[in-house]
Amino acid sequence: MPTVNTVRGPVDVGELGQTLMHEHVFVVATEHLDNYGKGAWWDEEFRVADAIAKLGAVAAKGVRTIVDPTVWGLGRYIPRVQRVAAGVPDLNIIVATGIYAFEELPHQYEHRGPGLFIDVPDPMIDDFVRDLTEGIADTGVKAAFLKCVVEHKGLTPGVERICRAVARAHVRTGAPITVHTNSFTQSGLLALDLFAKEGVNLEKVVIGHAGDSNDLDYLMRLADTGATLGMDRFGLDVYNPTEQRVATIAALCGRGYADRMVLSHDAACFMDYFGGAWDEARGTLAPNWRYDHIHDDVLAALLASGVTDDQIEQMLVFNPSRYFS
């Protein structure tokens, strides 16, 4: 049985169980937190306890694994996630490497790379591979997948370099990829085209945020490459309401695509996008944007729309386990 690295160490892929394929524990940029959060709105102990409570609640509903694509650009900080993982012993947390950037490279990679001022092989690839094979910083925690972004501006030079580095780290290690895409500009097609040219096994790619689209032609075009559709923003009705997301998944299941979809919310225990007012903002803007919306509401709606128990099991259990195998 192949294993996958989680925050607490390797787990048999057959033991992952019900898996939410795109959830953040924390989205808290460390530089912002260190300068403006501490002494103001950030309370480390409260937030760790709050995360343990929120993740414990979804584990109690049957979820066994969450997949956290928080990378550089979203505030990855593994020691805090380790504390949370220790407090939720029946939930696996899988973490990622990569870079979250809509347009530009972090300056730390701008001048180092092939043909640049410091002319060396792309250091991003080595950094990603080290996170996957040796561990992240000195935490001992290994990332198990790669993350990048192709947003509405498409393959800007910075985004293209990150995506190629992610693709090459995948080719070197076999680690799967999740790419954040913009369904309204159909940027998933750009991502898959680049990955195909880089020799990526497209069956190891999740097209993140595909579920914001109800365009079946676009979604089938993505899935027909072998990629998996991330139906992963349940509760973010501002992008696509739950009823529409459910109808789209039911239509795709009816056309034989249950083996090409995964489910999630893209939720977080805390995000710093609203300063300290995360819980209030989430409650007003998107009250269903929480880890248990799928189990509380969506699964029943899928069943009522003709999706079968087997298809739900496929999307929640088998497809995630295949992705990490």
Ligand SMILES: [Zn+2]
């Ligand atoms: Zn996300």
